[in-house]
Amino acid sequence: MEAAIARNLGSLGAFLPEIVLSAGVLALFLLDLVFRGEGRRGRLTWAFGIVLALAAAALAVTPSSPRGLFNGMVVQDGLGTFFKWLFLATAAYTAGIVVHSKEISRARLGEFYALLLAVLLGMDLMAVSGDLLMVYLSLELVSLVSYALAGFRKDDVRSAEASLKYVIYGGVASGIMLFGISYMYGLFGTTDLALLGPKIKAFSGEVFVAQTLGGATAAQLALVVAVMFVLAGVGYKMASVPWHMWCPDVYEGAPTPFTAFLSVGPKAAGFAVALRFFGVGFTEAAGGGLVNTATVPWPAIVGILAAITMTLGNITALGQTNLKRLLAYSSIAHAGYLLMGLAAASILGFQSVLVYLAVYLFMNLGAFLVVAIMAARTGGEDISAYRGLVRRAPFTAIAFTVFLFSLTGLPPLAGFTGKYLLFAALLQQGGSWYVALAIVGAINSAISLYYYLRIVKAMVLEPPAGAGGPIEVPRTYGALLAGSMAALLFFGLFWSPLYGASLRATQALFRG
Amino acid sequence: MIGRMLAGSSNPPGLPGGGRDGLVYEAKDLFGLGQLSDFLWYALAALTVGSAAGVAFSRNIIYSAFSLLGTFLGAAAMYVYLAAPFVAITQVLIYIGGVLVLILFAVMLTSRIRDVQISNGSLAPLPGALGLLACAGLLGYVGGSTPWHEVARPEMIDQAQALGDGFLSTYLLPFEAASVVLLATLVASVVIARRETDEEEAAGRSEAADRGGAGTPPGAVRAGGRAAHGPPATEEV
């Protein structure tokens, strides 16, 4: 016991960002009571920003050499650090959207920021969880608080219904995942991912031998059930089929700034868990590549899920007229593209997931920012409200076009870089299955071009609907739009920094 | 292990694996007592599963909620059988004392509005029942036939002390994380469930007025539900 306590104490230093965030949650709860009156909105946003800045500073000084912390409950490595930066950026961007949003009333802004920090903490923990117990706890932290944040708009019954659906689907998904974890524990006697890896390998070897002798069906089935059930909880966070049903309703009902956050943060956190779960538990590095150590064909399972997810997302998106719903289905489709990288089960595949998530942050948050601007200024979330936007708010319209083209994956934008790496990872693997999956992905990208272009057409070619006066855009929003466009162009042309960072993060996963 | 896998796969489901022979023998030794505790277990398992069936099949949601009591109690009894009294007590205190009361609250409240429906994806009873059978069959087969690792003689450990030590040493981080979860969740629940104070309503109204001043009709700000159907925000909430 003393040794365990000593290890806990020794881990504190490497845990600074999370400690800052926890303290920030408490601080914002208190500041919410202190700041009153007119300047409240700005002051609370500043406080939130300061917490993020402190967390970023703490993250910058925290080492990221691979080692286990808190008795293996969490790990410190490059992958976790990569995702933590991603989450911080998402939270900062969200705050930028919230600051002028009227959907989060001034009275409840403090609570919103504090709870957002709690979700951020949960996502950080998801990214570094080294034990399925921590995976479950941090996933629940993200989920439980997100349920409430989705229902934050009290004046709108859609928000309450969205919240209810979210809680129901979330509860089912985490329950199923938990049942899967119980089988993992029963099979291997541990839930520590680092220990699970060798045990799964040994177990699979025995299953393989026993199978050749004509037995071990139940043991094999137990592992398959466990993996599939764990995937349920993770897939729910990613919004991948068949755990995507909550996505459109929640995206539509939740306050737009939180929808923006939801479409990037928890999805990325789900992928962080999936990369670590499969990377540490089910693969090992051999001869410069990765091999699946388990008798479970998880790359094939993930690949099939990827194909179904993107096809369903894109096909359904074709018929949507509400922009938030359309972007929800587009976000499901993107979960499918990202799953392709996981299905490739190679270093490049894992890397491409990281790169795509980083790019996705800018383009999707940017797209939702435009939706937030339009909802606040014209009151419309429908595509008809975007008619003639290029004449009413040229800069916003151009920015939205850039984001949509990047979401499609057109060069020279960063979305193309991400997709290029995803497809490259598949083709590098070479088998006919992988080529088939890549073809499905390419067809899907073509389909998605259609509904993205429909929006662009409405903005550029169609005349403004009704009173089409110019739309005023706050300066913060203008800066965010410009910054996102710049990032997308930059990473589209010079993607080696992102590639290098993702390579370091991925290699860290397979070194320890 | 390979041998057990092969042997296990030939075992009929429900039969304990090979490692349990010693204990079976021991139970025969203590003939009356062993049998009695086993029969009691079957009765409790029937209570657990039967109540769960009541939860799943009952037409009346209130009966379902009360059936849940049987499931929770039965599960607590399972934990006692598994030499986990601390978990059993926690189950009674939190599940029955907390969760079940909350659920009953929710049932009583929503029964007045008949149904809080959620729309998509509910199955008809027949496909649902087929799914139920498939699911139970699959998991029953996996649970019964997998050659799970088994210790020769399950031991009784000093539960409360071992758990307390564990929570403050090995499981310190999850313990702290759980406390953050509880704090954030409870605040979140209060935030969405409470009525707003007059001051907040006033703030909301002034913000709505701001919006109106910015050249947009206030009713059009939320294009969906409220403007079309609902009362103004401040009247009800």
Place this chain on the structure above:
Amino acid sequence: MLHVGLAHFLAVGALLFALGAYCVTTRKNAVGILMGVELILNAANVNFVAFGHYSWGGIHGQVFALFVIVLAAAEAAVGLAIVLTLYRHYKTIDVTRAERLEG
């Protein structure tokens, strides 16, 4: 045959899970679905404690079960809060229009 062992507990867990899954897939009532979730969580917990007792010894299974119980309580609290807000909306808004978000 009659002697209770690990497989018996796993069977209880499997049945609870299957019934819970049935409950969540067939029920339309939100609170009913939440009850199904509780069944699933209890199923997992029975598994955890049973594996802890019969398979691996130690307290890990029990610790897991305790965390699950705690989080289930938190989830029930959020669930009730959400049902309460909906209740407020529907008390004045027509109940028959309970479906605004569909498809």
